[in-house]
Amino acid sequence: MTTTADTLPVDRAEALDAFERRDRAYDGRFVVCVTTTQIYCRPSCPARRPRPENVRLAASNLAAEAMGFRPCLRCKPDEAARDSQAVEQAIALIRNAGERLALADLAAAVGYSPDHFSRVFSRTTGMTPAAYGRALRLEKAQEALGSGDVTGAINEAGYGAASRFYEKAKERMGMAPSAWADGGKGVTIRWAVAETSLGPMLAAATDKGVCRLSFDEGEADLRARFPKADLVEGGAGFADLIARVVAAVEQPGAATDIPLDVQGTAFQERIWAELRKIPAGETRTYAQLAAAAGNPKAVRAAGSANGANNVAVLIPCHRVIRSDGSIGGYAYGEAIKRELLKRESGG
Numbered sequence: 001m002t003t004t005a006d007t008l009p010v011d012r013a014e015a016l017d018a019f020e021r022r023d024r025a026y027d028g029r030f031v032v033c034v035t036t037t038q039i040y041c042r043p044s045c046p047a048r049r050p051r052p053e054n055v056r057l058a059a060s061n062l063a064a065e066a067m068g069f070r071p072c073l074r075c076k077p078d079e080a081a082r083d084s085q086a087v088e089q090a091i092a093l094i095r096n097a098g099e100r101l102a103l104a105d106l107a108a109a110v111g112y113s114p115d116h117f118s119r120v121f122s123r124t125t126g127m128t129p130a131a132y133g134r135a136l137r138l139e140k141a142q143e144a145l146g147s148g149d150v151t152g153a154i155n156e157a158g159y160g161a162a163s164r165f166y167e168k169a170k171e172r173m174g175m176a177p178s179a180w181a182d183g184g185k186g187v188t189i190r191w192a193v194a195e196t197s198l199g200p201m202l203a204a205a206t207d208k209g210v211c212r213l214s215f216d217e218g219e220a221d222l223r224a225r226f227p228k229a230d231l232v233e234g235g236a237g238f239a240d241l242i243a244r245v246v247a248a249v250e251q252p253g254a255a256t257d258i259p260l261d262v263q264g265t266a267f268q269e270r271i272w273a274e275l276r277k278i279p280a281g282e283t284r285t286y287a288q289l290a291a292a293a294g295n296p297k298a299v300r301a302a303g304s305a306n307g308a309n310n311v312a313v314l315i316p317c318h319r320v321i322r323s324d325g326s327i328g329g330y331a332y333g334e335a336i337k338r339e340l341l342k343r344e345s346g347g
Contacts, residue, residue: 008059009296010287011323015057019043023288028084029296031058031077033069040064045075083120086110087294090121094133103129135266184229191222192234194242196249198336203245204231205238209259213245213311215332225310249313251343258314264305270294271305278319280344285323307331313340 008015009029018026026043033040033056040058041047058064061071061078071078089110094101106129107117121129189211191204204212204222212222223231244258262272270293277292278284284292290302307329309317318337322328330337 008057012057014285014287014323015043018288019055020049022046026288026291027077029291031061031064032056033058033064033067038069039072040069040077041072042075042077045072045077047072047074086112086117087121090117090129091132094129097133100133101129132266135269184226186228187226188230188232189222189226190232190235190238191219192238192242193218194246196246198249198339201246201249203242205241206261208261210241210245210311210314211261213314215312215336245314260311260314262311262315264308267293267295267298267301268305268308271302272309272315275306275309275315275317275319278316280316281346283319283321283341286320286328287323289320316340319344 010018010026015026015030019032022044024044028042030043031040032043032045034050034054035056036050036054040061056067058067058069090106093106093109103114103118107114110117112120118128121132187206189204189206191202191212194201194203199215200218202212202214202217202222203210212225214221219231219233223229241258248258262269264272271289274289274292286303286306287296287299289306290296290298293302295301306317306320309315309331312318312332318330318340320328327334327337327341
């Protein structure tokens with residue numbers, strides 16, 4: 001099995017594995033050429049897999065066609081490339097628009113029918129164009145709040161009224177906007193340090209869910225994160241949640257229904273959502289994570305979002321490794337990461 005002269009955007013072994021698994025996250029990143037039929041396919045093509053000696057890898061549709069291969073009529077990789085370009089163009093339009101764009105106008109601008117483009121956009125980014133626009137506006141307002149001009153930040157982000165912004169912020173963030181704009185002011189956070197086989201673990205939660213889970217931290221660390229929050233230690237009502245969290249550490253992947261109260265940019269939250277989709281016992285690379293979140297080129301940003309995760313284990317950032325197969329870094333040390341992965345794999 002050989003590659004083309006063009007450099008593949010992913011490791012060759014990783015590309016072959018993605019093709020074998022029919023992984024949609026790799027569509028648009030490379031194509032697979034079959035010498036016996038002279039066609040090229042998406043990695044996710046549902047057709048029967050060819051013999052290894054009859055397969056070549058190409059970095060792009062153009063590279064495949066330059067070698068004399070034509071697009072597969074079943075998976076239509078030429079349409080995949082067009083879809084990817086259309087989504088990128090639409091995202092740029094949404095980002096640069098001074099007002100909300102109607103789906104019909106957005107689809108017309110990229111040459112698609114509204115219904116079809118909504119499906120294409122959702123498949124690529126994990127959300128509809130309207131939801132994507134709302135997330136960008138909220139992200140823009142959140143980042144601008146640091147300037148201190150709350151009203152100006154809200155207006156600049158495209159919200160017609162402050163009440164509308166706060167309504168959406170509560171829906172998305174769990175905490176009231178003041179919690180992340182002003183050090184947790186007005187929010188009660190219950191916390192405790194529990195003993196686990198991996199060492200002391202700090203667990204903290206608002207009435208919405210767990211907002212911090214970490215190893216080798218205590219009240220001082222929590223207060224540094226939320227200096228104006230009302231921190232309340234333990235309590236009978238907190239014991240059940242602590243027990244469930246400890247169980248999740250001792251048996252990673254066993255507890256998937258523990259509520260979370262996390263916050264981040266739109267991209268960070270997409271990355272965290274993708275992390276929670278990784279089955280226990282499996283790993284992903286940073287490139288795979290970026291692709292799954294709808295932005296294959298944002299590998300470095302995916303790494304940063306992974307590192308910004310405030311809730312260890314429950315948002316399993318330990319399941320991300322480097323493209324060369326090495327374990328990579330972890331906020332709480334390589335030993336804990338290896339042990340978590342070992343437990344999940346049944347080792």
